[in-house]
Amino acid sequence: MPVTDVTTDPENLTMTVIADFAAPVERVWNAYADPRQLERFWGPPGWPATFTSFDHTVGGRANYSMHGPRGERSSGSWEFLAIDAPHRFEVIDSFTDEDGAPLEGFPSMRMVTTFEASGEGTRMVNTSYFDSLEALEQVVEMGAVEGTKMAMSQLDAVLMDLREYAQGKGTRVELLDDTHVRITRLIEGPRELVWRAHHEPELVRQWMLGPDGWEMTEVTPGIAVGDTHRTSWAPVGDTEGEPFGFDGEVLLVEPPRRAVTTEKMIGTDGPVNLNDLNLYEEDGATLITLYIEYPDRETRDMILATGMADGMESSFQRLERTILA
Template identity: 45%
Template sequence: MPVTSIVKDPEALSLTVHAEFPVKVARLWDAYLDARQLEKFWGPAEYPATFTRHDAAAGGRSNYHMTSPEGEEFHGYWEWNEVVEHKFFEVTDGFAHPDGTPNTDLPVNRMVFSFDPTPEGTKLTITAAFDSAEDMEQVVAMGMIDGTRSAMSQIEQVLIDLRNYSQTFATEAELVSDTQVRVVRLVRGTRQQVWDAHHDAALVKRWQYGPDGWSMTKCDLASGIGESYLLWWAPEDGGQGFGFSGKILERVEGHYESSTEQLEGGEEILGSGVPGSVNQQTFTGTTGGTLVTTLITYRDKAARDAMLATGMADGMEASYARLESIL
């Protein structure tokens, strides 16, 4: 078993988990920063987790929910306070309502995840600090200790099964819910390089120019929250073009951006059923490069399926392959 001890300290108002894993720090670190891997072991085995946002940077946020065997969802969040790569990260951990807003009726704690190299691999120490003895006893009564043991018991198999997981570079589209799709691509490049490639018009036009025979003729990017953008593509033979427009809803510089997206023209090319959406894009630095995660939320299941039918993932893969050739 990975867990070597769980220490409850009533005087310090803390719970500390000690665990050891036969992998290097970087491998275990990546498992926590990649939402696809983290949700395979975050929480008890009987309550699988789904992360709809995982912005692993100071000032960022993670939103997730656990689903019971009966289908009931229990929501939580992390607010990222500090990150020192391959050393530790600190988050504020709390319960949430289904819309992601904090549930202030339940306790909040501060969690520090520390990663220390050992001759055999990595020692992981997780310390949860509470504001009061009542808060600590409440989460213990809710099953935190047993849940932690169950969660830790899953990591070892995840690390074995996914030993090369972080080196998978192909674009993957995953169904998260009836209205959401998560698109993930690991891009060979630093986080700053990949962020800049999405926010520098000259660079965007070099790798998002569409299929062969097309070019991006307009690239008006938004520079801040509330500002609008417009991207437009046209065939080189002079035929009808199309574009996407939207507005920036939220931005954590260098790490996260949320925006609306709406098709402009192009119904004859992509189909009249292509819906608008809200896109949340996260940039996470890992050992293999930068993990670009885009959570796309549509108005309903039919709208989600209409967009998937356009070959969206294949088009994104072609663009990211071009981006890598530039970087």
């Protein structure tokens, strides 16, 4: 994770983020100056940002909204006060409504971001200046420190070529905190087909089988908000194990890039997990990113200990062999 320090200074009314990246200054600057790249990391996992306007000039404004997994929405804007490419920019950062108007009861802050060469990479320092201690405390209480750390953890994937970042590394599991996990896997194939492979029953049956010796006995992918999804598996032949399955509700669908569902084991009252599937394509390859929210740390550890990641890797290999070959 690139963030090395996040500190709040009540006396000087500041919050400062320091992060180090293994990329040159110009490359990191470009990630902040291009709205399409900003969208990949500005919101924390599960809250991706969409920039609806981006006037990267002094006096210009950028407007964005972050969309939560349960349909929540949080909007903001930057008013550019100074731009000194590729080393520094300064904005007024404000909470806004969906139309871009300042949100009553929420603070605005002056945000200064600098980029300096450091060793073989870049050190970024982001300092937000608040008008009052109450404003600083309000933003911290909203989760700014934790959210910033998790948002910055996505930047490595943006700064590197996608294949350089993920090719040959298989299914990777990262623990973001006690209840959130990020799983990534690069698939050699177009996003549109990877999306279809997750949502068309005849394709799902060909690859989402888990480890060898298991078969999918039922699949009903939800394709619209409010739909119920259901998948079941059973051992084949001499394979040991008991049949099992999952069902849940579709909370959000944005083809072909994002789908959010709840999930629990069939025949039980829970626990209920939240699965946030995101697909990003670059140069004919698609990065699958699955954010999972567990109800608690014990549930997280119990499910990961089942060998879930190994089963997912077997399925992803089958996806590439059978559908994308």
